[in-house]
Amino acid sequence: MKETETGIEITLEIVCGKWKGLILWKLLHENPMRFNQLRREIDGEISSRILSRELRKLTDDGLIERIDYEMVPPKVEYRITPYGKTTASFLASMNEWGLEHKRMSTSKKEMARLINKKTQDELC
Amino acid sequence: MKETETGIEITLEIVCGKWKGLILWKLLHENPMRFNQLRREIDGEISSRILSRELRKLTDDGLIERIDYEMVPPKVEYRITPYGKTTASFLASMNEWGLEHKRMSTSKKEMARLINKKTQDELC
DNA sequence: ACAAGTACTTACAATTTTGTTACTATTCTA
DNA sequence: TAGAATAGTAACAAAATTGTAAGTACTTGT
Numbered sequence: 001m002k003e004t005e006t007g008i009e010i011t012l013e014i015v016c017g018k019w020k021g022l023i024l025w026k027l028l029h030e031n032p033m034r035f036n037q038l039r040r041e042i043d044g045e046i047s048s049r050i051l052s053r054e055l056r057k058l059t060d061d062g063l064i065e066r067i068d069y070e071m072v073p074p075k076v077e078y079r080i081t082p083y084g085k086t087t088a089s090f091l092a093s094m095n096e097w098g099l100e101h102k103r104m105s106t107s108k109k110e111m112a113r114l115i116n117k118k119t120q121d122e123l124c
Numbered sequence: 125m126k127e128t129e130t131g132i133e134i135t136l137e138i139v140c141g142k143w144k145g146l147i148l149w150k151l152l153h154e155n156p157m158r159f160n161q162l163r164r165e166i167d168g169e170i171s172s173r174i175l176s177r178e179l180r181k182l183t184d185d186g187l188i189e190r191i192d193y194e195m196v197p198p199k200v201e202y203r204i205t206p207y208g209k210t211t212a213s214f215l216a217s218m219n220e221w222g223l224e225h226k227r228m229s230t231s232k233k234e235m236a237r238l239i240n241k242k243t244q245d246e247l248c
Numbered sequence: 249a250c251a252a253g254t255a256c257t258t259a260c261a262a263t264t265t266t267g268t269t270a271c272t273a274t275t276c277t278a
Numbered sequence: 279t280a281g282a283a284t285a286g287t288a289a290c291a292a293a294a295t296t297g298t299a300a301g302t303a304c305t306t307g308t
Contacts, residue, residue, distance in 0.1 A: 006167065007222020008145045008215060015218075016140050017265070021132045035285050043130065047267060052286060062236020072274050073284035082243035083236040086225075090217040091132060094139075097214045098131020112186020112207040119206035141295070159255050171297060176256060196304050197254035 011090060014061060019046055019054045021091060024080065027064060028088050032077040063087065135214060138185060143170055143178045145215060148204065151188060152212050156201040187211065 015021045022042055027033060033041075039051050046054075055078060058064045063084035069075040101111055139145045146166055151157060157165075163175050170178075179202060182188045187208035193199040225235055 006146060006149060007219040007224070007226060008149050009142075009167070010222035010226050011218040012140070012142070012145055016136070016142075018133075018136070018140075019266095021136055022130060025130060025132050036283080043133070048286065049268085049288090050266060053266090062240060068285095071284095073276085074274090074286075076285060081236065081240045083239040086239070087221065090214060090221045093214040093217045094135040095131040097211065098134035100131070101210075102131060102134055112205065115207040115210070116186060116205045143296095160253080172256065173258090173298085174296060177296090192255095195254095197306085198256075198304090200255060 014063070015087070015091070017054070019050065020058060021094070023051075023054055023058065024063065024084060024087055025091050025095065027078065027080040028085065028091065032067070032079040035076055035078070038078065058084070138187070139211070139215070141178070143174065144182060145218070147175075147178055147182060148187065148208060148211055149215050149219065151202065151204040152209065152215065156191070156203040159200055159202070162202065182208070 015024070019042070023038065026038060026041060030041075035048075035051070035055075038055075039046060039048060042051075055064065055066070059066050059078075062081060064078050064080050067077045067079065069077070139148070143166070147162065150162060150165060154165075159172075159175070159179075162179075163170060163172060166175075179188065179190070183190050183202075186205060188202050188204050191201040191203065193201070228235055228238070
């Protein structure tokens, strides 16, 4: 009877939090990436400890893989797996929505007021 | 030079956490809803305190609105705003992804193994 | 008369997430 | 010879999120 059981919970489990979505998004666009490279390129400065943790979570979930070249100084690459690549579907629409609503106004509340008002006007 | 600035952060700010995505998703499918009705219909049991908080956040962000009928016993309806409706775009793809990867396997890790392995085989 | 339902709120506590700082061993560069 | 870079980890702390229990004022049903 329920045709709208929620896959959203499942997706949120993976992508939720401040960083995991961003990391996946980065790796979707530039595939193997090294640790510090990721650190630098993620906007908003992530600490190495946090990045390390998030990467491990993503690895445990099979979305990315860790390739350790076992050299000194260390070289480790992270690359998105085929499974990880499937997240592109929803990450792309999340990104689009975000960009759209950033372009239109800096303030979320302002934005909401505008859209809501506009549609109200149309109804009259 | 950057054409992949991230709207994802913005979207995550709104939809992140355990509940906000689910609440929006519910309201997208059954529009005005009362407080306890929402509480009952959200899988995984949300406490009234949490629901109340999440609803206020969504209201503050202009995604839903609160209609208080000012009667006793109290009757309050929550309905999604036009702005809130725009979230359907990404919520739908999140839902789809989640369902797909729930159907295919109960365990995320198992799932990852299968997909990753399959693609590897194809490459050989 | 009593329980249950309405939409919450308050006070408190546990849990999770996120962060900072300092440190490792080694190599390359100035 | 000093400093930077590599990919982290350990110890610790703050902040955010989520939760529980109890209560409000009133009505409806048994």
